[in-house]
Amino acid sequence: MNFFRKLLIATLFFGVVLFSLTSFQENTFRDNDQSWTTKTRTPDPNQNNCLICHTGISHIRDPQSGMMQQIYETAEKAGFSNNECIVCHGGNPLAIEAEKAHDGTIKYFTKNEGPKNFYPDPGSPWINENSCGQCHTEQVSAQMTSLMFTEAGKI
Ligand code: HEC
Ligand code: HEC
Ligand code: HEC
DSSP states (O other): OOHHHHHHHHHHHHHHHHHHHHHHHHHHHTTSGGGGGGOOOOOOGGGOTHHHHSTTOOOSSOTTSHHHHHHHHHHHHTTOTTOOHHHHHOOOTTOOSHHHHTSSOOHHHHHSSSOSSOOSOTTOTTTTTTTGGGTOHHHHHHGGGSHHHHOTTOO
16 A cells, blocks of 8 residues: 555544544533524424413513523423423423413423422522522522622611
8 A cells, every 4th residue: 555545544534533523522512501502492482382371471581592592492301392481480381271381390390400380480589499590500509698688787
């Protein structure tokens, strides 16, 4: 084999190794916190049962924001890609009656991070480790000792 043939084979070999390494990285990348940057999710409101009744409710944040994109991703992982509401509120995304919709949480969230019940106010400090705290761990753990919570020093 002449030198150029060896070079060609070596180049091809390293090309394959490099390619598999980069595609492997791409796969692991999807699981970390930045994965929303790789795909913009736009849930279909017509496939969200909560919106049958809560039609016209405003987005809690810009759908293009990093926060909403992560919430859409969590909904997708939970198996309900068109229902972001349940990521903060829990409830039953399959129900079309109010009492059933406002009851419990999906199985996925009982086994993974997420609402453990239906939460009328996901921001409540008593339960927000399961709502906002899925992502805002630090804020949620700091809240109980914060000045706004204890009002320490207030006369
Ligand atoms: C069949 C209609 C219907 C469906 C479906 C429905 N809701 Fe409601 N929802 C209502 C009505 C009516 C109210 C106001 C009266 C009440 O509190 O029950 C309400 C109230 C709420 C409230 C405020 C509760 C409070 O006590 O302040 C939240 C939060 C809420 N719904 C979230 C959801 C979520 C999340 C879903 C989907 C999983 C959903 N709803 C599905 C009709 C519905
Ligand atoms: C980022 C988390 C989050 C998501 C996602 C979310 N909510 Fe909420 N929602 C809240 C919080 C926090 C409150 C309480 C706000 C307050 O008390 O002022 C609330 C309040 C509400 C209320 C009561 C409003 C009122 O005026 O009393 C309804 C109804 C509601 N959400 C429905 C929904 C529906 C339907 C969806 C999906 C389309 C949804 N929410 C998505 C966090 C969320
Ligand atoms: C699935 C993950 C996730 C959940 C759940 C979530 N957030 Fe966020 N939030 C983010 C990310 C990511 C950012 C930063 C990107 C952005 O600003 O959108 C953020 C940003 C914010 C900010 C900063 C806004 C700004 O303008 O700097 C506030 C305030 C906030 N979140 C409050 C909440 C509250 C309150 C809840 C619960 C009711 C909540 N978040 C639930 C992921 C989440």
